[in-house]
Amino acid sequence: MQKKILFVDDDKFLLDMYALKFSKAGYEVKTADSTEVALKELRDGYDPDVMLVDIVMPGMDGLEFVGTVRKEKLAGKTSIIMLTNQGASDDIAKAKKLSVDGYIVKATSIPSEVLDEVEKIYKSKKQ
Numbered sequence: 350m351q352k353k354i355l356f357v358d359d360d361k362f363l364l365d366m367y368a369l370k371f372s373k374a375g376y377e378v379k380t381a382d383s384t385e386v387a388l389k390e391l392r393d394g395y396d397p398d399v400m401l402v403d404i405v406m407p408g409m410d411g412l413e414f415v416g417t418v419r420k421e422k423l424a425g426k427t428s429i430i431m432l433t434n435q436g437a438s439d440d441i442a443k444a445k446k447l448s449v450d451g452y453i454v455k456a457t458s459i460p461s462e463v464l465d466e467v468e469k470i471y472k473s474k475k476q
């Protein structure tokens with residue numbers, strides 16, 4: 350079965366880049382350029398295996414989004430990975446409180462590294 354992955358990021362260039370990389374690697378990819386769009390998908394019953402969530406976004410940010418996902422018990426089995434900016438240690442602390450499955454530092458991560466990291470985090474969660 351193809352793994353389903355949802356990317357939530359306001360940077361359309363990144364979304365396209367990750368979508369291409371992950372679909373080539375056999376994933377079924379969905380993208381959302383805002384947390385509002387992503388929430389609608391999840392509330393409509395979309396249940397991805399993995400979700401990559403940017404933190405800094407206009408409107409509801411990524412941390413608030415994951416908080417809402419937790420509160421509404423959406424995406425219960427989904428591995429949630431935050432895309433963080435370098436040095437944003439309080440973001441990481443906040444994300445830990447929301448029990449996310451991992452973090453990837455955005456600035457330093459090229460798509461193939463992101464892919465490796467996602468697979469590593471996903472596998473460790475399944476064990």
Ligand SMILES: [Mg+2]
Nearest residue numbers: 359403405406
């Ligand atoms: Mg952003």
